[in-house]
Amino acid sequence: xxxxxxxxxxxxxxxxxxxxxxxxxxxxxxxxxxxxxxxxxxxxxxxxxxxxxxxxxxxxxxxxxxxxxxxxxxxxxxxxxxxxxxxxxxxxxxxxxxxxxxxxxxxxxxxxxxxxxxxxxxxxxxxxxxxxxxxxxxxxxxxxxxxxxxxxxxxxxxxxxxxxxxxxxxxxxxxxxxxxxxxxxxxxxxxxxxxxxxxxxxxxxxxxxxxxxxxxxxxxxxxxxxxxxxxxxxxxxxxxxxxxxxxxxxxxxxxxxxxxxxxx
Amino acid sequence: xxxxxxxxxxxxxxxxxxxxxxxxxxxxxxxxxxxxxxxxxxxxxxxxxxxxxxxxxxxxxxxxxxxxxxxxxxxxxxxxxxxxxxxxxxxxxxxxxxxxxxxxxxxxxxxxxxxxxxxxxxxxxxxxxxxxxxxxxxxxxxxxxxxxxxxxxxxxxxxxxxxxxxxxxxxxxxxxxxxxxxxxxxxxxxxxxxxxxxxxxxxxxxxxxxxxxxxxxxxxxxxxxxxxxxxxxxxxxxxxxxxxxxxxxxx
Ligand SMILES: Nc1ncnc2c1ncn2[C@@H]1O[C@H](COP(=O)(O)OP(=O)(O)O)[C@@H](O)[C@H]1O
Ligand SMILES: [Mg+2]
Numbered sequence: 001x002x003x004x005x006x007x008x009x010x011x012x013x014x015x016x017x018x019x020x021x022x023x024x025x026x027x028x029x030x031x032x033x034x035x036x037x038x039x040x041x042x043x044x045x046x047x048x049x050x051x052x053x054x055x056x057x058x059x060x061x062x063x064x065x066x067x068x069x070x071x072x073x074x075x076x077x078x079x080x081x082x083x084x085x086x087x088x089x090x091x092x093x094x095x096x097x098x099x100x101x102x103x104x105x106x107x108x109x110x111x112x113x114x115x116x117x118x119x120x121x122x123x124x125x126x127x128x129x130x131x132x133x134x135x136x137x138x139x140x141x142x143x144x145x146x147x148x149x150x151x152x153x154x155x156x157x158x159x160x161x162x163x164x165x166x167x168x169x170x171x172x173x174x175x176x177x178x179x180x181x182x183x184x185x186x187x188x189x190x191x192x193x194x195x196x197x198x199x200x201x202x203x204x205x206x207x208x209x210x211x212x213x214x215x216x217x218x219x220x221x222x223x224x225x226x227x228x229x230x231x232x233x234x235x236x237x238x239x240x241x242x243x244x245x246x247x248x249x250x251x252x253x254x255x256x257x258x259x260x261x262x263x264x
Numbered sequence: 265x266x267x268x269x270x271x272x273x274x275x276x277x278x279x280x281x282x283x284x285x286x287x288x289x290x291x292x293x294x295x296x297x298x299x300x301x302x303x304x305x306x307x308x309x310x311x312x313x314x315x316x317x318x319x320x321x322x323x324x325x326x327x328x329x330x331x332x333x334x335x336x337x338x339x340x341x342x343x344x345x346x347x348x349x350x351x352x353x354x355x356x357x358x359x360x361x362x363x364x365x366x367x368x369x370x371x372x373x374x375x376x377x378x379x380x381x382x383x384x385x386x387x388x389x390x391x392x393x394x395x396x397x398x399x400x401x402x403x404x405x406x407x408x409x410x411x412x413x414x415x416x417x418x419x420x421x422x423x424x425x426x427x428x429x430x431x432x433x434x435x436x437x438x439x440x441x442x443x444x445x446x447x448x449x450x451x452x453x454x455x456x457x458x459x460x461x462x463x464x465x466x467x468x469x470x471x472x473x474x475x476x477x478x479x480x481x482x483x484x485x486x487x488x489x490x491x492x493x494x495x496x497x498x499x500x501x502x503x504x505x506x507x508x509x510x511x512x513x514x515x
Contacts, residue, residue: 132352133358136349138316138317140344140416142368
């Protein structure tokens, strides 16, 4: 009997979590649809959009740039070690470039920005929720979705590709510095190899990924902040959930996007 | 006369907590109604249901000829344009300067310069000098923030103004200043006002009529002058602040 009821509790527990997962997914999809609708219908808050672009793009530059620099440097060393086993050390320049542009630039950049921006958006909107600032917006005839959510998501979608393009350049430069100074490649050969083997598709696929990640980062920041629970604890939970869910979704979306680009 | 605001049998629960259990309340045009009641009895929820910030589970809310709890789109815009609201915690936008807070609603149809002028005029109205206009809300004291919130609520000359605990957390002198301001605004602007408070001094100063919310319903409502003579045991306990009586104090 005890075993049966324990089993029942266990199964019911799984059922409840599956249901709540579905409910959360549905709520998120509705939230996203509403946000997209508001992005494309007036009024537009241009100043808010610019402010958010600055916050997401410009102020993330140091952390994303440093991440890219060290990643490019490490990549050059690792590929050199791997390549030397096949007597193929010459591929370092081109593989570093492809690896950074197609994969590591957008993914690591996305994860770093998720930590920074999802968290701060969730904390900001969560605080606005618990201090009734979101209610105040409504009573001042301003739709919070238009004024708060739409500018942030639009800024994320537009800014992430620019940020990642800069990060790609810095990452390749990191590889170049290690390649030339540590691995004794000829500088002009290294650059020639980088340029010659990099295709437009590599760059474009990476930037599309960046844009999608920008959407995920800002959407989850807004979603968790907007629906924040009450009190300081509610805001804390919202912040954590935003970062965790944005990071996981970025990795999942990255796999799906890579499959799509792989087969086209 | 047809009331300006009318709530009919409004119910609202949060999970198992049945907060409003059939609130009936009407406020006439240009009248100053004050809702009193203990903490957590649902006073804020009541006015939020008029503004459509929360949806009642049951009942009707009317503002003029608009069903406020059902209004959407254009109708909701018309409705919200009638209101000014002072939130319990001020709810000032902390990323915007004081004048931008006050002028928030007008910003869309005015140039920045004009909006700033209107904002400074409204700030003067609540006793704040122009030197405060370019500060951020966090740089102001609690009493000053309340006044900025008040200036924002009255900035666009609304027909109806809600004040949620305008004097809570203020010293007695500042409370008196705010009470005077509210009374002034109601009389001068001819606005309909609905104020929440548990400060009896405020009640006597700003109310034409009083409603007492307890156990999710309006227990008593009447003119402020009848407060002391109405003989209602709830009112009696509340205005004298007694621990013993029909209102059970949670310990
Ligand atoms: N969003 C909410 N979720 C759950 N409970 C709520 C929410 N808002 C208010 N409540 C509960 O409803 C009750 C009434 O709240 P409120 O109207 O703010 O009280 P007050 O009369 O002090 O203004 C309180 O017990 C509060 O805990
Ligand atoms: Mg309240």
